[in-house]
Amino acid sequence: MCAGVEKLKMKLKKILGVSSALCLCATVAQAQETNAVEQLQQQLRQMQANFEKREAEDRQQIEALRKQVELLAQKPAAVTNPVVAAEATNSVSPGLFKELSDKVDNVVEAQKKSLPGEFNPAIGLVGDFLSSYHSQSADKMGSARPGGFDFWARSVELMASASVDPFAKGWVVANASADAATGESTFGIEEAALQTTSLPGNLTLTAGRFFGEFGRLAYIHDHELPFVNRPLALDNYIGGESRTDGGQLNWLVPVDHYISVTAGVGDQFGGDSPNPNNPGNFRAFYGLNFWGRASTFFNLTDNWQLEAGVSGMWNPKTQDRGGLLLQPNGVTTFTEKERRLAGVDWKISYVPLRENQFNSFTWGTEVLFSDNRFFINPDVTIPSTGYEGSVGSLGLYSYVNYKWSRQWSAGFLFDYLQSAQNHDDETLAYSPFLTYAWTHWNQLRLQYTHTDRSAVSGLKPDDAIYLQWSWIIGAHAHGWTQR
Amino acid sequence: MKMKLFLAALIAALLGTTQVNAAKVRVVATLTDLADLTRNVGGEFVEVRSLATGIEDTHGVPMKPSFVPLLNRADLVVLVGFDCEHAFLPALLEASKNPKLQPGKPGYVDCSKGISPLEVPKSTDHSEGDVHPFGNPHYMLDPVLAKTAVRNICDALVAVAPEHEADFVKNRDVYLAKLDAKFVEWQAALAPFKGTKFVSYHGHWHYFAQRFGLVYYGTIELKPGVDPTARHIEGLVSSMKADHVPIVVREPQFPEKVPALIAKQTGATLIKLPIMPGGVPDTETYIAEMDYIVHSFVSALQK
Numbered sequence: 191m192c193a194g195v196e197k198l199k200m201k202l203k204k205i206l207g208v209s210s211a212l213c214l215c216a217t218v219a220q221a222q223e224t225n226a227v228e229q230l231q232q233q234l235r236q237m238q239a240n241f242e243k244r245e246a247e248d249r250q251q252i253e254a255l256r257k258q259v260e261l262l263a264q265k266p267a268a269v270t271n272p273v274v275a276a277e278a279t280n281s282v283s284p285g286l287f288k289e290l291s292d293k294v295d296n297v298v299e300a301q302k303k304s305l306p307g308e309f310n311p312a313i314g315l316v317g318d319f320l321s322s323y324h325s326q327s328a329d330k331m332g333s334a335r336p337g338g339f340d341f342w343a344r345s346v347e348l349m350a351s352a353s354v355d356p357f358a359k360g361w362v363v364a365n366a367s368a369d370a371a372t373g374e375s376t377f378g379i380e381e382a383a384l385q386t387t388s389l390p391g392n393l394t395l396t397a398g399r400f401f402g403e404f405g406r407l408a409y410i411h412d413h414e415l416p417f418v419n420r421p422l423a424l425d426n427y428i429g430g431e432s433r434t435d436g437g438q439l440n441w442l443v444p445v446d447h448y449i450s451v452t453a454g455v456g457d458q459f460g461g462d463s464p465n466p467n468n469p470g471n472f473r474a475f476y477g478l479n480f481w482g483r484a485s486t487f488f489n490l491t492d493n494w495q496l497e498a499g500v501s502g503m504w505n506p507k508t509q510d511r512g513g514l515l516l517q518p519n520g521v522t523t524f525t526e527k528e529r530r531l532a533g534v535d536w537k538i539s540y541v542p543l544r545e546n547q548f549n550s551f552t553w554g555t556e557v558l559f560s561d562n563r564f565f566i567n568p569d570v571t572i573p574s575t576g577y578e579g580s581v582g583s584l585g586l587y588s589y590v591n592y593k594w595s596r597q598w599s600a601g602f603l604f605d606y607l608q609s610a611q612n613h614d615d616e617t618l619a620y621s622p623f624l625t626y627a628w629t630h631w632n633q634l635r636l637q638y639t640h641t642d643r644s645a646v647s648g649l650k651p652d653d654a655i656y657l658q659w660s661w662i663i664g665a666h667a668h669g670w671t672q673r
Numbered sequence: 674m675k676m677k678l679f680l681a682a683l684i685a686a687l688l689g690t691t692q693v694n695a696a697k698v699r700v701v702a703t704l705t706d707l708a709d710l711t712r713n714v715g716g717e718f719v720e721v722r723s724l725a726t727g728i729e730d731t732h733g734v735p736m737k738p739s740f741v742p743l744l745n746r747a748d749l750v751v752l753v754g755f756d757c758e759h760a761f762l763p764a765l766l767e768a769s770k771n772p773k774l775q776p777g778k779p780g781y782v783d784c785s786k787g788i789s790p791l792e793v794p795k796s797t798d799h800s801e802g803d804v805h806p807f808g809n810p811h812y813m814l815d816p817v818l819a820k821t822a823v824r825n826i827c828d829a830l831v832a833v834a835p836e837h838e839a840d841f842v843k844n845r846d847v848y849l850a851k852l853d854a855k856f857v858e859w860q861a862a863l864a865p866f867k868g869t870k871f872v873s874y875h876g877h878w879h880y881f882a883q884r885f886g887l888v889y890y891g892t893i894e895l896k897p898g899v900d901p902t903a904r905h906i907e908g909l910v911s912s913m914k915a916d917h918v919p920i921v922v923r924e925p926q927f928p929e930k931v932p933a934l935i936a937k938q939t940g941a942t943l944i945k946l947p948i949m950p951g952g953v954p955d956t957e958t959y960i961a962e963m964d965y966i967v968h969s970f971v972s973a974l975q976k
Contacts (some may be wrong), residue, residue, distance in 0.1 A: 392771070442769075447742065543726055629803075663799070
């Protein structure tokens, strides 16, 4: 009996278990079915909403097209607001319709033409051609160009620039010019540099070959100078343009007043300096060139401005830079040991807000102090490591330029130089000049230069007349440095 | 003790100033018309500076280093676009080292967005002078197109300060309504003179002429940015006489001599018109400037 009851209980338990499991399955299945239905309903609602939205958009488009057709057929719809009417007329009048249609065609055609080159950089070409007459022969004026009559394609520069990526831009300036001494055309890379565009902290890093920021005009290309020739002090102390292979960091000081600070390091400084400094087998850190500049700006009035800066350049170990430097006496030689250069510059300009394209005045000055140290060899028979000394020399240039029309301007440049190797070797030069600019891209300049040299140089005074023709084709940017 | 108090007061003042400034959207507009529109839309929530004072040529705003710190700290730069500011803005933006304001970034507010330019050149060769590759940029002299600029400015302000969206939108609508009302007035004033031809020194007036039914006859300068030659002046005078062109417009930033000569030789009336607010006295806002332009035309044509 008991056994039968137990069996019955067991069966009941099994039945209950199975039925419970079935109920649970049914509930789950029902729940799943409910979810599926809800999903389908939601999908249906979404599709319905999308359909209605599309239908509304189509209706709007149809309505807009209908209105345009009406207007084009010169059956204007009743528009009571004249401003709305004006805006509508602006978009669909028959004349404008044709104009827009032509523009679209032009754009499509332009895209077809430009697509293959759309990643190409902006390209510009600058030509700088000089014709001149010098009263002295080359050996009597210490020039690489001949005396008398001369024609010289001084430089043809090909410039290309573009963004490299979201973080940097790059540019290249390739220069093909006739060698001053031989007349042979030479081709060189004058600049090839990368510059960051998104560094934090108001910083910009430039690296590669570029014109280091020193002074006022050292980092300006020849054709952008306000006169024909680079000032003597820049040629003698820097080596022409401040070209360097290196890196430079610029910081815009985060204050309300404009203050810019630059520091750089490179293995040469000066385009006409020996290039690069001969490092020998191993270059120590102090064999590099270090330079820096701080500049600021003041609005004296709305129309008068003052920009001023101080610069410095130092190369602690430069004995390999130029080799032996023969002195003008033809006997004594120097070997440069350390290069030290400091400068202060300012530019006062009158830039009338209203008519600055037709009228302006600039007075710019830069004073440089060179204090290079040398191994001095007073006698060529004695090895050149016996004696050290420094030569402190002063050089400066100052110029004024007055523009009285869009085309015409005239100015005067004064040069004074004590040679970096011998401060008794002085040169003075006076250069009035007259510029005629047909346009931004095409200008002629006439300049007369009288140069006086001290007797110690062994050179003669010289009178020269230059006619410069410079031109630009292609891309032409109004850069920050040319301001 | 006094020194400590002074320093504390100074720090508090500096902090206070910073907080006040921080609460405002800092906007640099290239030209005075855009600065005025931005002030109207932004109201008390913006601090607006203009690079131009109003008397400059739109293409000849001097590239002053003092603009660099302004741009360095700005949240938005508002510009005309269509390459109008090519002579000064790209270099200033690069020198500003402000990544927010670079082209393509939200802080670079090109007001030409949505405007169909006139005079898009078929060629950008310099034989055509200093052409604008994207078309004539002087659309701000059309008050209807200026409304597009207002909307673009509003959108940019909302994007940078969404917490003030309601105020910006309200200000925008109020200003647009004011502009609409003035437009009706200007249109009515110039309506009797539809078809009147005029010349100007530079091609500033194509949009204005089209909007008010006037006929822009030509420029005194030979090509954009290139001064007229004697032959060009001679040809212009001859054709102006033949076609009875009654108005010579001189923008104040250009020399008076040649426009005055042409006016004298053709018998046309010479009028001096600003190209942005502040260009001549009593035109400190966009509406005042347009008032001045319209009334100058009407006065000259009623003579």
